[in-house]
Amino acid sequence: MVATRKKRGPTSDQEPPLKKAKAEGETDLVENAEGSKENSESGVMAIDKPTESLTDGAMSRPKKKAKNANAADDMQWICGECKEAECMIRPDTSEFLICDGQCERVFHYPCAGLNELPPGDEDWICKDCSKKKHQCTICQEYGNDDEDVFLCNKDRCGLFFHLSCLEVEGDVEVKMVKEEEPITSRTATPTTVSTSDDGSSSNNNDGSNNNNDDDEEAEGATASSRYKPVFTCPAHNCWTCTQKDMIEKERLQAEADRKIGTSNGKKKKGKRKKKKVPSLFQQKTETRLYRCLYCPTSYHLTCLPPTSRFHELAVLCHDHASTHKLPDLDLSTSLQNQVESRIDKKEEQLSGVRRRRLSNLASGKNSNPFFIGIRGDRYTKEEEEYLQYAEEKHDIPRPNYGIGFCLPCDIRKEVNSKPPTYKHLSALKYRQDHKPKKIPLDGERCQCVDKCADNCFNRLALEECMGEGPNSNCNVGGNCGNRSLGKREFVKCKPQREGGKGWGLVPVNAVPKGKLIQEYVGEVIHEEEKTKRMIEWNKEHPNDPNFYLMAISKDWYVDAREYANMARFINHSCDPNCKVVTVNVKGYKRNGIYAIKDIAAGEFLCYDYKFDTNQADRFICRCGAKNCRGTMQFGKQDKDKSLSWKEAKAKYEVDKKFVEEREKKMTVSLVDEMVPGSKQQKDEHVSYGPPEHKRAIILQDRVFLWRNAKRGADFASRDARLQK
């Protein structure tokens, strides 16, 4: 996705997309794998001087393109609404809109509720700015501007806060200034300072001021009309650096180092005095901050704690890393990925010389204090020697990303960072108070001899065999072959990123057709609880695209959002290699995911979600299959494909004729072999499908055999397929 950026004022200290990042001491950055400046189609870019900064990035509407647009104009940003670089509603949408109001956020225009881009030469104000209501960046609750929530005073920050939330956050100084004084005076001297000694602000949420010094002035006027809180929000300080104990540790370490230096007598007479290097924390105050996509927590690049997550588009702070999702990153065009593959390539070339990985060579000196062993911004002496040696002796040119090349973190670890966490379950989790009723098994014993295969009665009735001996429903017993869900005979799988769909699941080894892969487990909840959870989740996470609810029986659902196993990662495809089948195991319905094709090791598993929704457009499918119906909703394609009455009748006639002819030809009756009981009963089984008393269960489980058996549909074409 490519977009152009509207020219804005000078930079502040926020720099959301890491893609445009330059770390401390880093030289101007990166070229693509071929060494040329990155082309704009890829969304990956070369950066000269990032001249501006916005919380969620900024793009122009077409006519507002910056006059002096440079290479930095072509870059990806994150939409303030959907928190993605790519628009989910209109994937072909390549342009962002920037709000000309106070928030200055950017949006995909469909996410801003527009059908088309407004004219480029007119100002456009987002919904929140026009209503003068914004979300508090800490608690996410909406409030009226300048009454409940207040804008951070820092130039072009755009974030709003409740004063009470800032108080909880701590360390934020709130000053009250008279409204008639220009608030924009970033230089304005506050008339009053109302923070108490313990650091807490004495302001009320409505901005009123209880400070006695100002009682006189405030008399006769409502405080909110005269005073306004002025503060710099936490987004402008590095969270790590403001942890006092760390600063103290740094100070002690520096003191200890100084003492060792002096006692070793390193300062020799006559030697040129070494330039004083500022401490790590002093250095950092000059550098940019990277703000969490969901809160004001910001870090220096070198201060990102291991519990945060990030890639070149965005950062999730230590609080949001496990509960929120990073924007999708196209690995094929990812800057980090490209740089890493160049390192790999270089290492391969050099492997005859030395086999050690560049990334293992990092010294402590400039390395990230949180990621021990990961280089900061320079090659170490050893790396320098190594590259020089390769160049001189083996004529291998130095990588042209140059010495200053720096990656914010170990690339693979971050780009392919861990899948979202959930609480692992090995079986369905029922609620004590509210549980589905046990559904008795049919009670008929199967007639299988060595093995219960596809023609086992229990299997056909979507029941697993259980027990042994006379009371069992199985003629074989033990390892009959129709007990895999009960025995949890699952296939070993691992989660893996699946482009455009978040995380997916792949089997470690090849899986033959028909095999059970995993069970879809989670909390078993009733319809009412499901509705309640959906409403709550949508309210709290309006942009979360992931759904984990699966029907298990009438009015009962499995919710795999919080409690689950790996099956929760299996994505949808319109041309699936798996299928979900609801099976009765010892009286309880369970959803097994079975292979319907031979599946190679490492091939993404997928089944048709058949989403029961009337919002087809909200559930856009990106499976890429030839027969993709464009949505994960069920039925759209089926409706299009429905036959006309004439066609249906013609088909029926063909089928009828086929069955009649086949019956005449049959020398051995399949019925006699397969179905127990008298001739009359057998015919009934075959002509009318399973017994009538199973009708409800079978229809509920969508066993289409029932309909087929009843109507005799499409036998001719099925037979033709089998013959093939």
Ligand SMILES: C[S@@+](CC[C@H](N)C(=O)[O-])C[C@H]1O[C@@H](n2cnc3c(N)ncnc32)[C@H](O)[C@@H]1O
């Ligand atoms: C059960 S989750 C699957 C795991 C999910 N990808 C993740 O990262 O946790 C279902 C969600 O995955 C995404 N998804 C699955 N298949 C998809 C597809 N074919 N196209 C687009 N999104 C898909 C959708 O957001 C969907 O709501």
